[in-house]
Amino acid sequence: MIRCKTFLALAAAIFVINQAAAQNIVLILSDDQGWTGTSVQMDDRVANSVSDLYRTPSLERLAAEGMKFSNAYSPAPNCSPTRMSIQTGKTAARLGATDIIDVVADENGVANIQVFHDNMYFNKPMIVPFPVSDIADEETTIAELLKQHDPGFATGHFGKWHMGGGSPERHGYDAHSGLTTNDEGFARQPDPKRSDQVTDDAIAFIDEQAQAGRPFFAMVSYYAVHTPVRARPETLSKYAEHLLQTDLGMFGDMTHTNLMYAAMTEEMDQGVGRILDTLDRLGVADDTYVIFTSDNGGESDNPVTSNVPLAWGKTHVWEGGIRVPLFVRGPGIEGGTQSNVPVVGYDFMPTIADWVGAADRLPGDLDGGSLAPVLESGGDGSVDRPTEPLIWFYGAYRNQKHVTPQAAIRRGNHKLIWELEPNRTYLYDLDMDLRESTDLSRVRPEIAESMFAELKAYLDDVGTNIPTLNPDYDPALDGGLQPLVFEDRVEEPADQ
Numbered sequence: 001m002i003r004c005k006t007f008l009a010l011a012a013a014i015f016v017i018n019q020a021a022a023q024n025i026v027l028i029l030s031d032d033q034g035w036t037g038t039s040v041q042m043d044d045r046v047a048n049s050v051s052d053l054y055r056t057p058s059l060e061r062l063a064a065e066g067m068k069f070s071n072a073y074s075p076a077p078n079c080s081p082t083r084m085s086i087q088t089g090k091t092a093a094r095l096g097a098t099d100i101i102d103v104v105a106d107e108n109g110v111a112n113i114q115v116f117h118d119n120m121y122f123n124k125p126m127i128v129p130f131p132v133s134d135i136a137d138e139e140t141t142i143a144e145l146l147k148q149h150d151p152g153f154a155t156g157h158f159g160k161w162h163m164g165g166g167s168p169e170r171h172g173y174d175a176h177s178g179l180t181t182n183d184e185g186f187a188r189q190p191d192p193k194r195s196d197q198v199t200d201d202a203i204a205f206i207d208e209q210a211q212a213g214r215p216f217f218a219m220v221s222y223y224a225v226h227t228p229v230r231a232r233p234e235t236l237s238k239y240a241e242h243l244l245q246t247d248l249g250m251f252g253d254m255t256h257t258n259l260m261y262a263a264m265t266e267e268m269d270q271g272v273g274r275i276l277d278t279l280d281r282l283g284v285a286d287d288t289y290v291i292f293t294s295d296n297g298g299e300s301d302n303p304v305t306s307n308v309p310l311a312w313g314k315t316h317v318w319e320g321g322i323r324v325p326l327f328v329r330g331p332g333i334e335g336g337t338q339s340n341v342p343v344v345g346y347d348f349m350p351t352i353a354d355w356v357g358a359a360d361r362l363p364g365d366l367d368g369g370s371l372a373p374v375l376e377s378g379g380d381g382s383v384d385r386p387t388e389p390l391i392w393f394y395g396a397y398r399n400q401k402h403v404t405p406q407a408a409i410r411r412g413n414h415k416l417i418w419e420l421e422p423n424r425t426y427l428y429d430l431d432m433d434l435r436e437s438t439d440l441s442r443v444r445p446e447i448a449e450s451m452f453a454e455l456k457a458y459l460d461d462v463g464t465n466i467p468t469l470n471p472d473y474d475p476a477l478d479g480g481l482q483p484l485v486f487e488d489r490v491e492e493p494a495d496q
Contacts, residue, residue, distance in 0.1 A: 023215065023287060023288070023289060023330075023331065023355050023356055024209075024210075024215055024216050024217070024218075024284060024287055024288040024289070025216075025217045025218070025288070025289045025290075025291070025352055025355065025356075026202075026206070026217075026218045026219075026220065026275060026279070026288060026289070026290045026291070027086075027142075027217070027218070027219045027220070027291045027348065027352075028219075028220045028221075028222070028272060028275070028290070028291065028292045028293075029083075029086070029159075029160075029219065029220070029221045029222065029293060029294065029295055030222050030224065030225060030268060030292070030293070030294045030295070030325075031079070031160060031182075031185070031221075031222055031223055031224060031225060031226040031294070031295055032225055032226045032227075032294065032295070032296060032297075032298060032299045032314055033225050033265070033294035033298065033324065033325060034294070034297045034298025034300070034305060034306075034307045034310070034313065034320065034323075034324070034325075035049065035297065035298075035307065035310060035319075035320075035323045035324055035325060036048070036049055036050060036051055036255070036256075036298075036306070036307060036308070036309075036310070037051060037054060037225065037265065037294070037298055037305060037325065038050070038051060038054060038056040038059045038060075038265075038269075038325050039051055039054055039055050039056045039057070039059070039060055040056065040059050040060055040063045040068060040325070040327075042068060042070055042325060043070035043338070043340075044070075044338055045070075046070075046309065046434065048255070048308065048309055049070070049309070051255070051256050051262075052254050052255050052256055053239070053242075053254060053255075053256035053257065053258075053259075053262050054256060054261075054262045054265045054266070055262070055265075055266050055269070056265060056266065056269040056272075057269065057273065058269045058270065058272040058273035058276060059269055059272065059292065059325070059327060061273070061276065062272070062276070062290065062292055062327040062329050063327050063336070064335055064336050065329045065335045065336075066290070066327055066328050066329025066330065066333050066335060066337075067327070067328050067329075067333055067334070067335075067337045067338065067339055067374075067375060067379055068325075068326065068327050068337075068338050068339075069326040069327075069328075069338075069339050069340075069341070069343055070338055070339070070340050071323070071339075071340055071341065071342040071343065071430075072293065072323065072324055072325065072326030072342075072343050072344070073322045073323055073324065073342070073343070073344040073345070073390060073392075073410075074293070074294060074295055074296045074297070074322050074324045074344070074345050075091060075092050075344055075345045075346045075392070076092040076097065076296065076322070076392060076394060077296050077297065077314060077315050077316055077317055077321035077322050077392070077394050078099070078100055078295075078296050078314060078315050078394070079100055079162055079182075079295050079296065080097060080099070080100040080101045080102075080131070080162050080163060080164075081095070081097035081098065081099070081100075081131070081394075082295040082296055082345060083161075083162060083163050083221075083295060084097045084132075084135055084163055085097065085345055085346045086142075086345045086346065086348055086349070087135060087139075087141040087142055087143075087163070087171070087349070088135065088139045088140065088141060088346075088349065088363075088366075089142075089346050089347075089348070089349030089350055089362070089363070089366040089367065089368040090139075090346055090365070090366060090367050090368070091346060091367045091387065091391050091392075091393070091462070092392070092393060092394075093391060093392075093393035093407075093458070093459055093462055093464045094365070094367060094462040094464075095132060095135075095136075095139070096131060096132040096463075096464075096465070097131055097132055098129070098131040098132075098393060098394065098395035098396060098464075098465075099130075099131040099394070099395065099396035100113075100131070100162075101131065101132075101133045101134070101162065101163065101164045102116065102181070103116045103117050103120065103121060103130065103131070103396070104117070104130050104131065104132075104133040105117055112181070115484050115485070118479065119399075119478075119479040119480040119484065120396060120397045120398065120399070120480050121397075123470075123472075123473060123474060123477050123478050123479075124397050124470060124473065124478065124480070125404075125421050125469070125470060125473050126404070126405060126420060126421050126467035126468060126469055126470055127467060127468050127469075127470045128395055128396060128397065128405060128467045129395065129465035129467070131395070131396075132164075133164045133165070134163065134164030134165050134166045135163055135164065135166055135171055137166070137170075139363075140363050141171045141172050142172075142217065142219075142348070142349050142352055143155035143157070143168075143171060143172030143173050143217060143219075144171060144172035145172075145349065145352075145353060145358060145361055145362070146172075146217050146352070146356065146358065147172055148358070148361050149353075149356060149357070149358035149361055150215065150356070150358075152214055152215070153214070153215050153216070153217065153356075154174055154175075154205070154208075154209040154214045154215070154216040154217070155172055155173045155174050155175075155216070155217045155218075156173060156174060156175040156176060156201075156202070156205040156216070156217070156218045156219070157173045157175075157176040157177065157219045157221065158175075158176065158177050158198050158201040158202045158205065158218065158219070158220050158221065159177055159180065159194070159198035159201075159202075159220060159221035159222055159223060160180050160181065160182065160184070160185065160221040160222070160223050161176070161177065161178070161179055161180045161181070161221070162180065162181045162182065165179065167179055173219075175201075175205050177198070177201060182223065182226055184223060185223025185224070185226055186228060187223075187230075188230060189232065189233075190232075192230035192231055192232060192264070192267070193222070193223045193224040193225075193226075193230055193231075193264060193267070193268070194223055195222060195223070195224050195267050195268050195270070195271050196271065198220060198221070198222055198223070198271065199220070199271035199274050199275060202218050202220045202275060203274060203275060203278045205218055206218055206275070206278055206279070206282070206284075207278065207282065210282040210283075210284050211282070215356070217352070220271075220275065222268050222271065224264050224265070224267065224268040225261065225264050225265050225268060225305075226299070227299060227302065227304060229258065229260045229261050229264055229304055230260070230264060231260055231263030231264040231266075231267055232263070232267065235263040235266055235267055236259060236260055236263040238263070238266075239259040239262045239263055240259060242259075243259060255306045255308050256305060256306060258304055258305065261304050261305055272292065275290075276290070286331065287331065288330060289328065289329070289330030289331070289352075289355055290327075290328070290329045290330060291326075291327070291328050291348060292325070292326070292327045292328075293324055293325060293326045293327075293345060294324040294325055295324075295345075296314050296315075296321060296322065296324065297310070297312075297313050297314050297316075297319075297320045297321040297322055297323060297324060298313050298314060298320065299313060299314045300312065300313030300314065300320060301313060301314070301315075301400065301401040301402075307319075307320035309434055309435055310323055310434065310435070310436075311435055311436045311437070314401075315394065315396075315398050315401050315403045316401070316403060316406070317392045317394055317406050317407065317408040317417055318417065318436055319415075319430070319434065319436055322392060322408075326343065328371070328375055330355075330375075332375070332376055333375045333376070334378050337378050337379050338379055339374050339375075339379030339380070340379070341374050341379065341380075341381070341382065341383060342390060342410060343371055343374070343383060344368065344390050346366075346367050346368035347368040347369055347370070347371050347383060347385070348368070348371075349362070349366070349368060350362055350366060350368050350369055350370040351368075351370045351371040351372055351375075353370070354370040354372040355372065365386075366386050366387075367385065367386060367387035367391070368385060368386075368387075369383040369384045369385035369386070370383065370384070371383060387458070388411070389409055389410050389411035389412075389451075389454070390409065390410040390411075391407075391408075391409055391455065391458055391459075392407060392408040392409075393406075393407040393459060393464055394406050394407070395420075395464075395465070395466075395467055397480060399480040399481055400483075400484065404419055404420065404421040405419075405420040405421060405467045406418060406419050406420060407420070407455055407459065408455075409451050409452075409454060409455040409458075410430075411451060411454075413429050413430050413431040413432075414427065414428070414429055414430070414444075414447055414451065415427070415428050415430055415436075416428075416448060416451040416452060416455065417436075418452065418455060420466070420467055421467075421469075425441060425448060425452050426439045426441060427439060427440045427441045427444060427447060427448040427451070428440065
């Protein structure tokens, strides 16, 4: 009888392990969607941490059925570095992903955004090294990790790739949309931003794997809500009607007023809703984890949106550039909960490894940690990271956005920002000063000095190419100080 009980207990344990290993994951990534870019109040303690115009009922559903994170961050303040970081579980600094890949020239000296290559990397006050232009082959991606763990795991990447010449297939994805960048997102009617196509492709993949009984990982990477701002006339008309019914004085006091941007946001949200409905229809919702987040903060310099109450926006390491929406739904996650634990996109890889039982296959030089303890505790757990605290490094110029090479570090409620030019640091207490309006460097010098030393030590340890002063800089020849003209495009540049 004892042996029988032991056998049954062992069989039950094996069943639980197999169930854990069979979990499905859907990771949805929006583009340039800020912390206040949804109709979900991202922090119950902050009244204006929600849009007063945009409507995202599908994200409201995710928040109601899962956990929202009030202190969630993208790994970088713009596109390519964040995507590489999410794929590998490492900081952008460790990867050398210090800017978008479009600024790197090919063997013929031609860059995808030539004007940025020419005017943001030459004759600047600092000598700025170019970023990496691809995920290195020696890096392990989420898809490769899952396949190492279980060769039968189906992996798909749909929508925007924007991580260089190495195709998604080369990095472990069975199905994908190809070497896509922002250009595919320039699409007009009848499918502006290709939100429907991205959703359709993801649903077809999920449907096929669920019908075959295969575990799957689907990364759904929307082109929205990046510029150019596009939406269907019928969606736009809803917001125009809203404007007509709104007191003009009240509308003038609103934070978000771009009706086309609101319509574009809602159309992307509709795609999220269709994916959630598909999981329900196939009967796999209870066995599927869903993550939704953005690659960086909202584009506030054009401007097309506002990140208030946060400072600045995309390409800045201030909160407006890196604090983003994050919702996670799945087995064992209590619905309608909020976590205030600081988390970041490079935590996703170890989290997914935990979910499928592949933590023993994680590379040894990760920076992120698993969110599972936080998700399983109702939001009060902690993240055990190999690298603590959180680190950002953005080694580029964007004159139009008033951006110079910069880095940041967050430990607890304190965040320190380092502007490499003119070599100045700022210290903020985010619990007291979400707007980052009061520099505490002189009030808490011991904290500022310690965090600055910690930031520099990390960057040195991972071999970051820190920009150095340029003794030959001539401001009279600095083309980036003038309005940039994109001669080869009738649209906005692919990314900034």
